[in-house]
Amino acid sequence: MIQLIFLLALLLCLIPLIPGVIGLILPAFSWLPPLGHQTPGLSAFTIVIHWPGLGESILLSLxxxxxxxxxxxxxxxxxxxxxxxxxxWRRLERTLSPMLAMPHVAFAIGFAFLLSPSGWLYRLLETVGIPTGQAFSLIQDPYGVGMMLALAIKETPFLLMMSIPVLQQLQTARLLTVATSLGYSHRQSWLTVIMPQWLPLIRLPLFAVAAYGLSVVDVALIIGPTRPTTLAVLIWQWFNEPDLHLLPRAAAGALLLLLLTALTLLLMRLCEHALVRGWKSWQLNGARAHRHRRLNAFRLFRCPAPISASKNYAPSSMASSSTTGLGLYWPFVAIPVLVIPVLAVWSVALRWRFPDLLPSRYSLRFWQQEILSLFELAANSLTLALASSLTALILAIGCLEYRQQTQRGLPIWLIATPLVVPQLSLLFGVQIATYLIPGQHYWLWVYWSHLFFVFPYLYLTLDGAWRSYDIRLDQCSRSLGMTTWQTWWKVKRPQVQPAMIMGVAVGISVSLAQYLPTQMLGAGRISTITTEAVALASGQDRRVSAIYGLIQGSLPFFFFTLAFVANRLTSHYRHGRPYTRSTLADDTVCGKPHYK
Structure with a gap:
């Protein structure tokens, strides 16, 4: 059974790549027989290269x-x-999950309502007497500054979350203790000792962030530049042309986006290698006084070094530093936290004149107007999210169990492909391939595409729990007469269950945020909260946009909260105390806790 699940997961990862690549390359070279293009050529590339404003779009994307x-x-x-x-840090870590729960579309809508020329920030400035008539707008600005800042703020919690297991693996407290004993300051220790080890280990999350930023469409449609647009939005406009004979131009553009992303990731890899492996003098020169002045160029903020919670690393010179505040981190919390109130107020605002801080009249008319549509769209979104997440959970568990038994798992490059390949480029070829299959199976194609993008996130969420599981517990339970299934259900399942519950929440959040897969493979016939939110944010009534943005942002947060409460309740009822892995292992193996 496990072998069958592993094969299904392997096919899930491989099958979309084949039609995705073939269905992208052949139309790009003007070979599309159903539309009468039977002679391969480079005419589509010629049109793309000579397209007015293409260079500006590429520069904006970069x-x-x-x-x-x-x-x-x-x-x-x-x-x-x-x-x-x-x-x-302990307080900061508790804020990461809520920050990650908010989809990019809801964040972009709230960001626009907060920082647009009539947003809350400008209203506040006008209230305190600062004129904003000639102020630079960060929403749809021609240089893409607002979009760049929004993506950076949204992706920082993700990189922080991915850095937690990396730094735990590196045992930073010991590294800092040794570096301090050699005369390094706190900043020098992090820059010359920890950073060269940390940077290669977060390469995959960083590549995923870069690939998303280069190819994002939904966020760019809401807050990105419009004249010219980014390359991804330009290709999306080509793709939506009513004349199907223009599909080769869109395919050539999608292939160009794929090559641009690949070259950018290659450049990032070369820069990382040059910084960490090639140019080592800055790491090996030692803690010298003159180096302290040169390191100032690498400092982004001047701030006191923290007092470590570890007893092994508490230099007396830092004893007066306070670490209770989160001054550097507050923008990454304040902006996402303000998004929900801004959307909530706009959704019930009937009259809100500039520069009033609050509306002068409120009404639920727009909620009453959209309530029926919201129920239908929410049902579609939740059905797709639950179906794809639960299926991905079964496939991920089967793959991890197969790896534990045979020491052979899915290649990391195969898992990472949906994360680093632009969705627009991959889905274009998949959609062309679905045209060759008779019948209108739009819901099935959308479900398949959601599953394809949910599975990597859920697999990576569960991977740490399976790697940290002590296999000796299985051996002990089998020696006591338990079957394989009983061992998994009674011994292993309680220990990995928190990761499974959180993984389902992650999968639901990823599925709810999917815009391009739903639009392209659903052919506009499958509507969700996300697709409607993006469509309404492009120029419809702000109140209706706020309603859809609020619902789209609240659903993932609800499931993350539900997962957190379920884990806490499960731990309480099972142990009567907070869950600790060492106590659980001693209870299972020895029958009683081990006290020192």
């Missing part, structure tokens, strides 16, 4: 995508350096 990735990386490293292993 500036917003690569710039947001670099900013998010700098923000992440600075926050880790400032707060890791401190009291402030």
């Amino acid at each position: 500036f917003t995508g690569l710039g947001s990735s670099i900013l998010a990386l700098l923000f992440t490293f600075t926050i880790l350096q400032r707060y890791w292993d401190s009291e402030g």
